[in-house]
Amino acid sequence: MLDYLRLTERATGTKEGCAEGDCGACTVVLRRLVGGSLVYEPVNACILLAGQADGAEIITVENLAEGDRLHPVQQAMVDQHGSQCGFCTPGVVMSLFALYHAAEGPVGRDEINDWLAGNLCRCTGYRPIVDAALAACAGERTDRFTAEEGEVRARLHEFADADELFLGSDEEGGAFFAAPASLRSVSDLLRRFPDATIVAGATDVGLWITKGLRPLPRILWLGRVQALAAIDDAADAVTFGATVTHMRAAPYLAAIDPDLGELMRRFAGQQIRASGTVGGNIANGSPIGDLPPALIALGATLTLRMGERERTLPLEDFFLAYGKQDRAAGEIVRAVRVPKLAADERFRCYKITKRFDQDISAVMGAFKLRLEGAVIAQARIAYGGMAGTPKRARAAERALVGARTDFDESWRGALDALDQDFTPIDDHRASASYRRRIARALLRKALTEMSGAPSAQTRVVGIREERAI
Ligand SMILES: Cc1cc2nc3c(=O)[nH]c(=O)nc-3n(C[C@H](O)[C@H](O)[C@H](O)COP(=O)(O)OP(=O)(O)OC[C@H]3O[C@@H](n4cnc5c(N)ncnc54)[C@H](O)[C@@H]3O)c2cc1C
Ligand code: FES
Ligand code: FES
Incomplete structure (x- = not known):
């Protein structure tokens, strides 16, 4: 442009x-x-x-x-x-x-x-x-x-018509920009051109061009497919079509929990949020994308589509290894369903970056607990930046079951278990030892807040109570 x-x-x-x-x-x-x-x-x-x-x-x-x-x-x-x-x-x-x-x-x-x-x-x-x-x-x-x-x-x-857009050549070796208007046309094009680059908001793909200098001769842009841009806000869950932008998704996420609203406020800047999509944030498989850990902790499920066939899997199962997702050539991310919180569930998520605004996470932690009184009956914990993929902390989750929110000595097993769950790496965003320490600190912070401490005592900016009011 x-x-x-x-x-x-x-x-x-x-x-x-x-x-x-x-x-x-x-x-x-x-x-x-x-x-x-x-x-x-x-x-x-x-x-x-x-x-x-x-x-x-x-x-x-x-x-x-x-x-x-x-x-x-x-x-x-x-x-x-x-x-x-x-x-x-x-x-x-x-x-x-x-x-x-x-x-x-x-x-x-x-x-x-x-x-x-x-x-x-x-x-x-x-x-x-x-x-x-x-x-x-x-x-x-x-x-x-x-x-x-x-x-x-x-x-x-x-x-706003249903016309298909195809600019360029569909001959062998030809280059094109295609903007199909229906899921069927997307499938047809991907069947014919399995090597085409799928583009949603291009906030990742754009950099492959400007910084990676990669030639992308065949581009399939999903932005004209209305069915992929739908938001279904039901009583128990919100389902986001893959091309829903972060700007459109933000108020629905904030309504689930104020921490998700804060996460979206700090997700890049407004320009990236206006173009970047929920589906792109998942499909890119990044270990430091912000939405996957939060949505995994909430128990989200992902729907993929190939041809006329669709399959649904827990979001955490989509991420197989660094750079490898459970997505076949020609398959697209269709939608993600995000359950809302039940009355006995508590949620927290925190994004750790070097800069407050417009920065990608060094570590991101998300926590959902189901409580029976002060006893933790169920825990779902997911981190970004701690492994080659966004990943659940299953050992820490197991160790939390039966612990009490009002007795911090009972948290120790879960805090220690994080070392079994993750072996983080050093890179330019954070050292491995910093990542280990911050992961532990975030879990402790979540438990402290869920035990009743107001966020004004646990955060630089205490937002939860303010927002809720
Ligand atoms: C300045 C800047 C700041 C950023 N800040 C953040 C941040 O704070 N947090 C964060 O998590 N990310 C951040 N990002 C990364 C990026 O904006 C997000 O990951 C965004 O959600 C990607 O979505 P997109 O629609 O732009 O993806 P695209 O660039 O269009 O695509 C990304 C990848 O996913 C594939 N893809 C896209 N949609 C589908 C689909 N429906 N089915 C199958 N494959 C698909 C593409 O082929 C490509 O491989 C930032 C990027 C920039 C440039
Ligand atoms: S006026 Fe803003 S960079 Fe110079
Ligand atoms: S030139 Fe586009 S954001 Fe810097």
Whole structure:
């Protein structure tokens, strides 16, 4: 997308900083219809494939001002001195433009900080930028984009058809970008082209191109398949279609437990959350993906589909070994079903990173206990970053059964058992000994909180009680 904008359209306002989705200099906004509503998604043009804008309107920084009249967000950036060298500024402005349209009334500093977590400014500093956002979003939304929403909705509706998209050549050795519109077409294409690269949000695959310089001649993008984007919110579980984005999934996860809401708030930045998908976070098999440990602890099940056949397995069984998943060539991740918590169940999850925002986990721990009074009747514990896959701590789980939440001496067996469960490695995110110590500390923290300690005593930011209120 960024190459298309800069080299073909000569729309050079959008910048390239990192080319890997981290700095936000390339932020543009996709205005699209999601479930009948018009949404403004900030995305990283550097790693987005141009074809992923299918069915959406692309809004770049060039589109905001009307003649000499700056957009309210741009004007506020000028008024508050929110720019010095200016390299980050187009991206910052586009993130704030998306926020301007995402919220109806005034927005607070915390929300603004979340929307800016994916935008790096190295010279101005964030105080004036946040002040600009506060000023721009203080009043009514009066820009021309608001005024034209009815007309745009109707035009985008015309694009929301069931047409298949196939650009390129289907001959042997040919290259193509395919965007099938149904599960049947996905199956047909994968049968014919088992070597095609499946793409959902491209927040991993985009980096294979920009950083790995990998040629990807055959691309099968799942973004047009409506059936894969569904969310089914039932009484006992939420089922996410594979291409549900993190931005859409977040409120459903937060409703299951406030810790899941906090996890999603710290999952990358808004631009990655707007593109990256729940299915991609599982299918990529990463040992440090954030959702798998949390969903495994909750007892999630995964549905895979090949041709017309579907099979369902516990999520933990999908991860076989580092880089190896239980997924055959031509099989896709179809959906993940996440059980809600029963009245006697408690859940906690914690993400440990070097940076608070927009960072990938060194260790991630998730814990679900079923309690009979103060006695632990059942435990499900899963960690990321402790092995070659996201993995359950089965020895610690066994040791917890029968322990009491109100007697910390009874936790020792489970804490010690973590050493049987994991032999972590040293890498650039953390040493093995740090990982072992933090895994133990997280389990102790979960048990301490479940025994009744308020999170204000156990965390830098005590969020649970606040959120629940
Ligand atoms: C700046 C940045 C920050 C990030 N921060 C985090 C973070 O905080 N936490 C975290 O966990 N991850 C993070 N990620 C990683 C990434 O965003 C997530 O893993 C995301 O969920 C991947 O989803 P996607 O739809 O973009 O996957 P894609 O890039 O489209 O695909 C990823 C892999 O899964 C395959 N795939 C995708 N969908 C399917 C399917 N339905 N069936 C079969 N195969 C499929 C693809 O072929 C590919 O191998 C970050 C990435 C970046 C660039
Ligand atoms: S150029 Fe840094 S996020 Fe795209
Ligand atoms: S103004 Fe220079 S990087 Fe932000």
